[in-house]
Amino acid sequence: MSLVIKGASLLGQQTRDLYVDDAGVLVDEAPSGAETIDADGLVALPGLVDLHTHLREPGREDAETILTGSQAAALGGYTAVLAMANTSPVTDTAEAATRVWELGREAGLVHVQPVGAVTRGLAGEELAELGLMHRSRAAVNVFSDDGKCVHDARVMRRALEYVKAFGGVVSQHSQDPALAGPAACCHEGELSGRLGLPGWPGIAEEVIVARDVMLARHTGSRVHVAHVSTAGSVEVLRWAKARGIEVTAEVTPHHLLLTTDLLTGYDPTYKVNPPLRPQEDVDALREALTDGTIDAVATDHAPHARHDKEHAFVDAAFGMLGIETALGVVRTALPDLSWSDVARVMSTTPARIAGLAEQGRPLEPGSPAHVVLVDPDTAVTVDRDASASLSRNNPWHGRSLTSRVVHTVYGGRVTVRDGALA
Numbered sequence: 001m002s003l004v005i006k007g008a009s010l011l012g013q014q015t016r017d018l019y020v021d022d023a024g025v026l027v028d029e030a031p032s033g034a035e036t037i038d039a040d041g042l043v044a045l046p047g048l049v050d051l052h053t054h055l056r057e058p059g060r061e062d063a064e065t066i067l068t069g070s071q072a073a074a075l076g077g078y079t080a081v082l083a084m085a086n087t088s089p090v091t092d093t094a095e096a097a098t099r100v101w102e103l104g105r106e107a108g109l110v111h112v113q114p115v116g117a118v119t120r121g122l123a124g125e126e127l128a129e130l131g132l133m134h135r136s137r138a139a140v141n142v143f144s145d146d147g148k149c150v151h152d153a154r155v156m157r158r159a160l161e162y163v164k165a166f167g168g169v170v171s172q173h174s175q176d177p178a179l180a181g182p183a184a185c186c187h188e189g190e191l192s193g194r195l196g197l198p199g200w201p202g203i204a205e206e207v208i209v210a211r212d213v214m215l216a217r218h219t220g221s222r223v224h225v226a227h228v229s230t231a232g233s234v235e236v237l238r239w240a241k242a243r244g245i246e247v248t249a250e251v252t253p254h255h256l257l258l259t260t261d262l263l264t265g266y267d268p269t270y271k272v273n274p275p276l277r278p279q280e281d282v283d284a285l286r287e288a289l290t291d292g293t294i295d296a297v298a299t300d301h302a303p304h305a306r307h308d309k310e311h312a313f314v315d316a317a318f319g320m321l322g323i324e325t326a327l328g329v330v331r332t333a334l335p336d337l338s339w340s341d342v343a344r345v346m347s348t349t350p351a352r353i354a355g356l357a358e359q360g361r362p363l364e365p366g367s368p369a370h371v372v373l374v375d376p377d378t379a380v381t382v383d384r385d386a387s388a389s390l391s392r393n394n395p396w397h398g399r400s401l402t403s404r405v406v407h408t409v410y411g412g413r414v415t416v417r418d419g420a421l422a
């Protein structure tokens with residue numbers, strides 16, 4: 001089915017029509033018999049790419065499936081997601097990775113790119129089948145034990161050396177387990193003491209970021225820092241980038257807008273790893289994203305079933321939803337970020353980090369038609385029950401966010417039309 005997207009403003013700049021042929025590629029001239037999408041007043045961006053999504057299938061299909069997570073992603077304006085490996089079983093073999101990739105293709109709403117585990121069973125000891133996962137049909141390029149930190153420096157060094165051979169990257173969940181143990185759930189500071197919650201100090205993140213930067217320099221391999229949350233980590237990244245070390249980093253939407261003081265109500269919706277931080281950290285993260293020290297926004301969409309989340313704060317699961325609301329949160333947190341910067345941090349750069357050649361491409365003839373059309377100024381009030389996700393741990397419920405995803409086009413196919421699944 002060919003398309004004419006009429007009157008969109010490309011990256012918020014010049015207004016032009018976009019033409020998509022029936023092979024799903026952007027072309028020069030209007031194809032005959034095309035469906036027309038009226039995009040008057042809308043901003044066109046390349047489809048968003050999420051470096052960090054938890055789809056929960058296989059194993060926790062009560063919290064999310066590859067299909068429902070893909071639906072949520074499309075509604076958020078995404079055309080590709082990297083599906084984290086902390087499923088059950090873990091994505092630590094070529095067979096497991098290929099299965100996730102196939103289920104993504106069957107769902108057909110976004111490109112689902114499996115992330116491979118760094119270590120077998122996320123146990124932090126033996127390397128997983130990194131090479132076999134890379135050479136499988138899933139072509140895994142990003143490896144992560146996310147949910148857990150690869151805390152043994154020798155294992156991390158070997159993983160970096162291994163993936164260097166094929167240009168892969170290790171995405172690290174930076175949490176020193178001795179400085180922030182499994183119960184740590186509130187930013188360590190005056191408030192954690194007052195609330196009586198186990199503290200998760202920023203230094204537990206920063207020491208791992210610093211160590212990994214040095215391992216990246218030593219091995220000449222690539223490290224990606226997942227969900228950066230502190231000003232100290234930003235300083236380390238700035239230092240490393242100034243020296244040309246191959247490190248990239250992501251920040252989540254929630255760490256750009258929410259702060260520790262939300263924990264005073266002990267609502268487990270706000271329990272997330274790493275924890276929400278004070279305003280000084282939030283300010284440093286915003287500045288770092290704007291100046292390029294942090295490369296990308298990644299959602300860390302972490303759906304959890306009610307019976308895992310509805311507990312006393314210390315017992316509840318870590319994680320919050322984020323893929324349907326990411327663009328609105330970024331626009332609300334950083335209203336002055338230009339649309340070309342939004343495209344850079346939410347599409348072009350994440351696609352490059354993940355090695356997805358078909359994604360994050362400029363909206364020009366020859367590119368695959370992965371496009372999101374956004375109403376830039378409309379405020380939307382989030383309703384957690386209107387979500388495509390199977391889970392309801394949505395920290396944005398009832399909040400007003402700027403901008404609305406109106407249409408999403410994945411490979412020339414309209415996946416979202418007028419804000420609803422097509």
Ligand SMILES: NC(=O)N[C@@H](CC(=O)O)C(=O)O
Pocket residue numbers: 054086146147148173271272273274300302303318319320
């Ligand atoms: N972010 C979270 O709080 N939770 C993630 C794991 C992770 O990203 O570390 C999850 O899998 O639920």
Ligand SMILES: [Zn+2]
Pocket residue numbers: 146147148173226227273274
């Ligand atoms: Zn993590």
Ligand SMILES: [Zn+2]
Pocket residue numbers: 052054084146147300302
């Ligand atoms: Zn995660």
